[in-house]
Amino acid sequence: DAKTTQPTSMDCAEGRAANLPCNHSTISGNEYVYWYRQIHSQGPQYIIHGLKNNETNEMASLIITEDRKSSTLILPHATLRDTAVYYCIVRAHGGATNKLIFGTGTLLAVQP
Amino acid sequence: DAGVIQSPRHEVTEMGQEVTLRCKPISGHNSLFWYRQTMMRGLELLIYFNNNVPIDDSGMPEDRFSAKMPNASFSTLKIQPSEPRDSAVYFCASSLTGASEQYFGPGTRLTVT
Numbered sequence: 693d694a695k696t697t698q699p700t701s702m703d704c705a706e707g708r709a710a711n712l713p714c715n716h717s718t719i720s721g722n723e724y725v726y727w728y729r730q731i732h733s734q735g736p737q738y739i740i741h742g743l744k745n746n747e748t749n750e751m752a753s754l755i756i757t758e759d760r761k762s763s764t765l766i767l768p769h770a771t772l773r774d775t776a777v778y779y780c781i782v783r784a785h786g787g788a789t790n791k792l793i794f795g796t797g798t799l800l801a802v803q804p
Numbered sequence: 805d806a807g808v809i810q811s812p813r814h815e816v817t818e819m820g821q822e823v824t825l826r827c828k829p830i831s832g833h834n835s836l837f838w839y840r841q842t843m844m845r846g847l848e849l850l851i852y853f854n855n856n857v858p859i860d861d862s863g864m865p866e867d868r869f870s871a872k873m874p875n876a877s878f879s880t881l882k883i884q885p886s887e888p889r890d891s892a893v894y895f896c897a898s899s900l901t902g903a904s905e906q907y908f909g910p911g912t913r914l915t916v917t
Contacts, residue, residue, distance in 0.1 A: 779847075
């Protein structure tokens with residue numbers, strides 16, 4: 693079972709920041725927070741991951757709360773091409789725990 | 805880099821027939837994953853290979869499903885015999901190591917009539 697809780701759907705205006713929340717209150721100390729997205733009819737795409745510290749790359753920023761029980765994925769300037777289902781996943785590294793367990797994700801609709 | 809390559813992209817077959825899905829991972833990646841996606845069950849992991857060895861096949865639904873990885877650049881997922889409930893999109897993914905981020909292929913849409 694997925695260990696995360698995400699809103700089913702969100703809207704965002706084009707050009708504005710999209711902030712996607714995720715709750716993972718049962719996260720273990722050795723588990724990372726991963727974000728993937730799936731654009732319609734495509735395979736999932738890796739976005740970013742982190743353990744404790746906030747992370748930023750060319751696609752997005754990941755803000756993890758100090759207690760690590762929740763996080764927020766930020767797309768700084770959303771475009772229509774960012775419309776997708778966004779999955780928040782927690783996973784440890786190593787052995788059989790390398791599997792990704794996908795929940796239902798958040799459908800982000802970027803509006804023109 | 806061509807990314808993960810899957811073939812065929814679409815497959816339509818009749819119940820009872822054998823189906824073979826193919827995957828070429830990204831060169832240099834040592835881990836390979838097969839996933840299945842349906843509306844009812846979402847995305848679920850079927851099997852995971854590390855250095856061509858199956859590590860976790862607990863997601864393989866039943867004996868009709870089998871997967872092989874004869875070398876580092878090729879893997880197959882076979883369904884024999886196929887059933888209508890096997891209709892789904894099957895994704896292959898690879899990663900540099902088992903712990904690193906996974907890169908997904910475009911998927912194979914399987915329809916069993």
